[in-house]
Amino acid sequence: MKRREFIIKGVSAGVVTGTSLGLGGITGLASALPPQNAYDLVAVRDGEPDVMFDRAIASLGGMTKYVKKGQKVVVKPNIGWDVIPERAGNTNPKLVGRIVKHCLEAGASEVYVFDNTCDAWNLCYKNSGIEKAVKDAGGKLVPGNTENYYQSVQIPKGKRLKEARVHELILNSDVFINVPVLKHHSSASISLAMKNLMGVVWDRRYWHRNDLHQCIADFVTWRKPTLNVIDGYRVMLRNGPRGVSEADVVMMKQLIVSADIVAADAAATLVFGSKPQDIPHIRIANEMKLGTMDLSRLNINRIKI
Amino acid sequence: MRSVAWPRKARIALSLVFLLFTGVIFLDPARWIPVVWLQAITWPQFTPSLLKFLITGGWAAAGFLLFVVITLVFGRIYCSTVCPLGTLQDIISRIRRRILRQKPLRYARPQNILRYLILIIVVISIIAGSALLVNFLDPYSNYGRILANLFRPAVLAGNNALAGMLEKQDIFWLPRTPWKGYQPASLGFAAAFLILVTWMSAVRGRLYCNTVCPVGALLGLFSRVSLLRISLDKQLCNSCGQCSKVCKAQCIDVKNREVDYSRCVACFNCITACPSSGVVYRFSGFSIPQVETVPADGEKQNRRTLLKAFMVGTAFLSTRAFATRLTGGEKPTTIPEERSLVSSPPGSEGHDHFNKNCTACHLCVSACPTHVLQPSFLEYGLQGLMQPYMDYHSGFCNFECTVCSDICPTGAILPLAKDLKKRVQLGVAVFIKENCVVYTDETDCGACSEHCPTKAVDMVPYKDGLTIPEVDDKICIGCGACEYACPTRPFRAIFVEGNQLHIMADEPQQEEIILEDTGEDFPF
Numbered sequence: 001m002k003r004r005e006f007i008i009k010g011v012s013a014g015v016v017t018g019t020s021l022g023l024g025g026i027t028g029l030a031s032a033l034p035p036q037n038a039y040d041l042v043a044v045r046d047g048e049p050d051v052m053f054d055r056a057i058a059s060l061g062g063m064t065k066y067v068k069k070g071q072k073v074v075v076k077p078n079i080g081w082d083v084i085p086e087r088a089g090n091t092n093p094k095l096v097g098r099i100v101k102h103c104l105e106a107g108a109s110e111v112y113v114f115d116n117t118c119d120a121w122n123l124c125y126k127n128s129g130i131e132k133a134v135k136d137a138g139g140k141l142v143p144g145n146t147e148n149y150y151q152s153v154q155i156p157k158g159k160r161l162k163e164a165r166v167h168e169l170i171l172n173s174d175v176f177i178n179v180p181v182l183k184h185h186s187s188a189s190i191s192l193a194m195k196n197l198m199g200v201v202w203d204r205r206y207w208h209r210n211d212l213h214q215c216i217a218d219f220v221t222w223r224k225p226t227l228n229v230i231d232g233y234r235v236m237l238r239n240g241p242r243g244v245s246e247a248d249v250v251m252m253k254q255l256i257v258s259a260d261i262v263a264a265d266a267a268a269t270l271v272f273g274s275k276p277q278d279i280p281h282i283r284i285a286n287e288m289k290l291g292t293m294d295l296s297r298l299n300i301n302r303i304k305i
Numbered sequence: 306m307r308s309v310a311w312p313r314k315a316r317i318a319l320s321l322v323f324l325l326f327t328g329v330i331f332l333d334p335a336r337w338i339p340v341v342w343l344q345a346i347t348w349p350q351f352t353p354s355l356l357k358f359l360i361t362g363g364w365a366a367a368g369f370l371l372f373v374v375i376t377l378v379f380g381r382i383y384c385s386t387v388c389p390l391g392t393l394q395d396i397i398s399r400i401r402r403r404i405l406r407q408k409p410l411r412y413a414r415p416q417n418i419l420r421y422l423i424l425i426i427v428v429i430s431i432i433a434g435s436a437l438l439v440n441f442l443d444p445y446s447n448y449g450r451i452l453a454n455l456f457r458p459a460v461l462a463g464n465n466a467l468a469g470m471l472e473k474q475d476i477f478w479l480p481r482t483p484w485k486g487y488q489p490a491s492l493g494f495a496a497a498f499l500i501l502v503t504w505m506s507a508v509r510g511r512l513y514c515n516t517v518c519p520v521g522a523l524l525g526l527f528s529r530v531s532l533l534r535i536s537l538d539k540q541l542c543n544s545c546g547q548c549s550k551v552c553k554a555q556c557i558d559v560k561n562r563e564v565d566y567s568r569c570v571a572c573f574n575c576i577t578a579c580p581s582s583g584v585v586y587r588f589s590g591f592s593i594p595q596v597e598t599v600p601a602d603g604e605k606q607n608r609r610t611l612l613k614a615f616m617v618g619t620a621f622l623s624t625r626a627f628a629t630r631l632t633g634g635e636k637p638t639t640i641p642e643e644r645s646l647v648s649s650p651p652g653s654e655g656h657d658h659f660n661k662n663c664t665a666c667h668l669c670v671s672a673c674p675t676h677v678l679q680p681s682f683l684e685y686g687l688q689g690l691m692q693p694y695m696d697y698h699s700g701f702c703n704f705e706c707t708v709c710s711d712i713c714p715t716g717a718i719l720p721l722a723k724d725l726k727k728r729v730q731l732g733v734a735v736f737i738k739e740n741c742v743v744y745t746d747e748t749d750c751g752a753c754s755e756h757c758p759t760k761a762v763d764m765v766p767y768k769d770g771l772t773i774p775e776v777d778d779k780i781c782i783g784c785g786a787c788e789y790a791c792p793t794r795p796f797r798a799i800f801v802e803g804n805q806l807h808i809m810a811d812e813p814q815q816e817e818i819i820l821e822d823t824g825e826d827f828p829f
Contacts, residue, residue: 043827082705110475118756118790120674120703122335122480127705146481148469186764186772187751204752209635209792211748237818239760247815270828278770280749295829302827 040298041258041267047305049095049233052255056229057102059301060257066226067175069107074173075099075139076225078181078196079115079130081242082123088234088249089242090128091181095231095255097133099177104138111139112169115199118242121145142169150202158218160211165202170223178225178261182232182254182268184240187212189279190272191241192265193228194220213280220261220290228264230256232271262291263298270295312573312586316385320392323349327389327445331452331671334464334482336708343712347668349387350445351520353714356431356662360716376527380534380571384514384521390444391514391570393451394506398553401507409550412558413509415565416516424522434657436717437688440665442519445714447498449666450691454495454680457671458484483676485699491667491680491691510553515568525567534589535569535576537562542583548575638740638796646803647684648695648731648783651702652710652721655806656685663717665691669709675700677785678709692717695731697785697801702731704758704784727758730810732783732803734762734776740798743773753787753799759813762787762799774799779811 042059044052057063067073077091085093096113103111113134117124125131125141134141143149150165170176180196187208188195194216198204207215232254239248254271258264262285266276276282276293286293326346330338347353349368357366372383384391401407423442430438440446461484468479505512514521528534535557537548542562549557552575556568575584646656650669653659670678670693677700678693685692693709695702710721721729734753742750753774754762761781764772774787776799783801791797 043829045826082703120706123674123703123705140475140477142477143480146465146483148465148481185751186754187749189749205792208750208752208790209742209746211746212751213749241755242758244758244760244813245815247817250818250820267829273828280770300829304826 038299039301040260041256041263041295042301042303043267043271044255044257044303044305046253047255049092049231049255050098051305052233052253052303053095053098053102053229053257055303055305056255056257059303063102063106066177067103067106067108070109071107071174072172073103073108073111073175073177074169075103075111075113075177075179076170076196076200077113077115077130077179077231078191078199079124079128080118080199082119082127083243084127085129086234086246086249087243088181088183088236089240090124090130091179091231092233093129093133095229095233096130096179097137097139099179099229100134100137100139103175103177108175111137112142112173113139114142114144114167114169116144116167116202116204117199144199147202153222155218155222157221159214161207161215161218164206164219164222167200167202170200175227176223176225178228180228180230181234181236182230182252182256182272183236183243184238184248184272186240188216188281190265190269190274192268192282193225193230193261194265194281194285197225213284216281217284217288217290220285221288224259224261224290227257227259228261230264230268232256232268235272237272260291260298262286262293263295266293266295267300309582310577313577316382316571316573319386320395323387324389324392327448328452328456331449331668332457332460333671334461335480336672336674340708340711343668343672344714347445347712347714349383350714351383351388351524352439352443352445352664353666353716356436356439356664357714357716360662361719366716372524373527376524376531378532380528380531380566380569381521381524382571383524384511384570385572388444388514388520389448390502390518391511393448394502394511394513395553395572397503397506398510407507410510410552410555411546412549412552412560413555415556415568420516420522420525423517424519427519434661435688436661436663436665436692437690439519440663440691442517443664443666444514444518444520446664446666447495447502449668450491450495451499453667453671454488454492455499485676485679488680488682488691490682491665494691506553510555511568511570512555514570515554515556521570528569528571529567531566532588533586534566535564535571535573535584535586536589537564538583538585541581541585542579543581545580547578547580548584551575551578635794636745638745638793638798640737640739641796642735642737642800644800644802646732646805647681648697648785648801648803649685649807650678650693650695650709650718651726651729651731651807652707652713652718653807654719655804656689657806659717660685660689660692661717662715663689663692663713664715665693666714667691667693668712668714669693669718672708672712673700674706674708675703677702677789695783695785695801695803697788701756701786701789702784725809728782728810728812730782730804730808732785732801733778733781734783734787734799735802736762736774736776736799737796738773738798740793740796741773742793742798743767743771744798745793747771750792752790752792756786756790758782758784758786759810761810761813780813782810 042056077096081089083089100111185191235252236243256267269276351369354368427438465481468481546559549559554568556565649659679696681694684694710718754764759780761777765775767773787799
């Protein structure tokens with residue numbers, strides 16, 4: 001009982017802290033300013049998941065900036081759990097479907113979607129609503145449930161993670177779009193873009209056993225996604241990453257898009273109500289210069305629908 | 306006169322349909338067959354249906370009753386069409402006769418003492434609350450085990466090879482299914498049983514059905530007095546013996562023009578084979594035939610001893626070894642998980658109900674989407690040999706899934722509504738702090754809590770900003786997700802201690818989250 005109260009208080013206090021923290025570098029509404037250069041990060045709020053993505057990608061110059069004609073694209077949402085979209089354990093299916101559609105419209109030859117799930121994979125694919133959304137949008141849903149799909153890669157810059165078995169789609173695709181859902185996480189504090197990459201490898205056990213946060217950051221040294229799209233439409237504020245019931249979830253209607261995986265995670269952490277420097281893997285990734293968690297240095301477009 | 310071929314042809318066609326359907330449910334690589342089909346396909350199988358009827362009653366379990374009635378009217382149609390093991394033996398004995406061109410069969414005397422003794426012992430053992438003997442002898446369950454343990458791996462290997470080829474063409478509709486059901490005891494038993502039945506049917510046709518099989522013996526008691534029976538017409542029969550040569554039950558005594566109805570499986574081979582229409586299938590009134598006297602049985606004693614030796618032998622054949630691979634610079638854990646009880650599947654109510662009613666057909670093992678259900682060796686004791694248990698090193702119970710309880714044909718796993726299933730406690734997680742990564746390495750982990758569907762395993766503050774698992778056994782359901790996910794080896798830091806009797810866990814309490822409006826659109 002006491003612990004749950006603490007979490008609730010923690011969350012609301014966190015939102016306040018986060019806000020005061022963010023106020024420093026920002027004056028006025030950035031979205032009202034003309035885009036001087038390309039944006040480093042786009043944050044959208046108060047729209048439906050698909051509409052928010054339309055606005056975000058348009059402000060970044062459209063999907064054609066990331067996907068060239070004839071390229072193969074892999075979209076990696078979080079489909080880890082056998083739960084319905086209302087539970088927000090997985091990425092919103094509408095968002096995933098819309099991303100697939102944008103990629104195809106940009107001329108992608110194929111758009112693949114997969115995850116190495118935690119619950120039974122086919123039930124996750126089905127009940128998350130992602131299977132239908134991807135097929136309706138014209139994408140290909142690929143299994144990730146057996147070791148055969150994974151190939152060994154070396155991670156020379158990793159401190160603890162030197163080797164990983166990575167899904168062949170990541171190795172064979174030209175464009176890699178990472179689409180995590182923003183949620184609480186019992187192991188990693190928050191599950192975001194970097195944490196979502198644990199779903200492209202086979203042997204997660206090693207990560208847990210050998211300094212989880214360092215391994216999460218180490219993997220980013222091997223490959224950074226082309227684009228990170230963080231789904232904050234429904235947000236699981238406690239009991240993550242699986243959640244116990246819909247009572248864990250609040251409607252936030254937020255979306256963060258950035259090519260900088262650390263910046264995207266930092267922004268989403270603030271939305272969640274925590275500080276990026278309190279999340280070890282974000283702090284480590286920032287120190288390893290895999291991106292920046294200092295949002296004041298970035299050109300951010302803020303869109304309120 | 307022309308011989309009549311259609312009854313035999315109809316019987317063959319029907320038997321192949323049953324053989325195929327009953328087989329496919331064990332081989333289905335990706336659970337394409339809907340649950341209702343699985344229920345319908347296993348409905349007529351005698352032993353599972355009888356056991357389920359004893360537990361639940363009702364039409365959903367009345368398949369065996371239908372075949373008692375059918376046997377009373379038409380004879381042992383069940384044995385020659387519905388029983389997949391019977392058809393399997395027919396195929397073997399046909400190969401022997403047609404392809405290997407062995408000597409035809411001939412009349413043999415019944416082994417009545419042995420067959421009824423086995424039946425009586427099986428019945429007594431069921432009443433006494435042991436499923437072990439039925440488990441060993443039931444034809445459906447043995448057929449299931451043969452398919453699930455010996456054929457399924459081959460089907461999955463083929464499926465996965467085909468999936469690999471399709472993937473090269475960029476086609477992904479065929480998923481791969483790993484085979485995790487390697488259990489030496491049940492694999493060995495299935496193989497030994499297949500060899501035994503192959504040998505018995507190659508040499509003596511339906512010898513298994515008429516000496517060992519308890520279902521055959523029981524239905525034989527009914528077919529003895531069935532309304533329609535095969536008989537040799539005293540006028541038309543010229544004692545040429547053709548019928549006897551094709552009789553796989555070896556029950557036609559041409560010399561005395563008599564048929565042992567208790568052993569006749571109504572295959573109608575004899576009708577087709579008779580050149581003079583002397584074999585007839587007709588109404589034989591309500592008379593009860595004379596019970597045959599039985600010869601002394603030194604030979605049978607030997608066979609029984611052999612059979613017993615074979616059972617005990619296979620039971621002790623196997624041991625379980627866990628291959629552990631330590632990667633990186635990790636330290637091995639030191640404290641063994643001391644599990645005194647394994648968990649039985651949700652819906653089985655606990656060990657007693659489950660062990661009493663499961664015939665170890667392994668249908669649930671084949672259908673379980675997470676492969677958590679695995680054949681046991683001595684996990685339940687000798688009593689539960691080969692019965693499935695929750696093997697949390699192989700998988701964990703998917704929170705939303707009720708497949709095993711939906712399809713169990715014997716009622717060992719009873720149907721469970723999804724909401725109830727989510728609260729049935731199969732066991733309780735036990736945390737071994739000294740094995741935990743957070744304790745030994747002082748780094749974050751939380752894999753156990755991550756997978757926990759009720760957050761019975763929660764992360765609580767430990768030190769230096771770290772959190773460590775804590776178990777609330779009131780809301781733990783024993784699904785084993787924590788044990789499966791725990792990364793430490795060789796011993797895990799969390800494991801599920803099984804409940805002898807399942808109980809209802811409390812529902813996790815959830816308070817409402819109220820978000821304060823900060824008045825800011827973006828916190829950055």
